Amino acid sequence: MADQLGTPGLFVQLDQVSLSAGSHSVTIxxxxxxxxxxxxxxxxxxxxxxxxxxxxxxxSEIAPRAAHVLCHRSLDWLEIVR
Numbered sequence: 001m002a003d004q005l006g007t008p009g010l011f012v013q014l015d016q017v018s019l020s021a022g023s024h025s026v027t028i029x030x031x032x033x034x035x036x037x038x039x040x041x042x043x044x045x046x047x048x049x050x051x052x053x054x055x056x057x058x059x060s061e062i063a064p065r066a067a068h069v070l071c072h073r074s075l076d077w078l079e080i081v082r
Contacts (some may be wrong), residue, residue: 011045026050 026048062069070078
């Protein structure tokens with residue numbers, strides 16, 4: 001997680017694991033002591049969020065003349081390539 005800063009309301013993915021059914025214990029333990037972005041000062045850790053990993057959605061390409069189809073849609077990411 002070095003070199004990453006999370007602003008309030010922004011979540012940073014720390015890792016990805018597969019869990020079996022049942023109870024699990026999770027411990028977050030910062031390592032290192034360098035004062036660099038992402039060094040994770042203890043007061044900045046949490047809350048922890050566990051989420052189910054959905055299947056990745058396909059990336060689509062839209063011609064500039066069809067950009068209107070993006071209006072009023074909730075998008076995670078939009079990139080304009082020239």
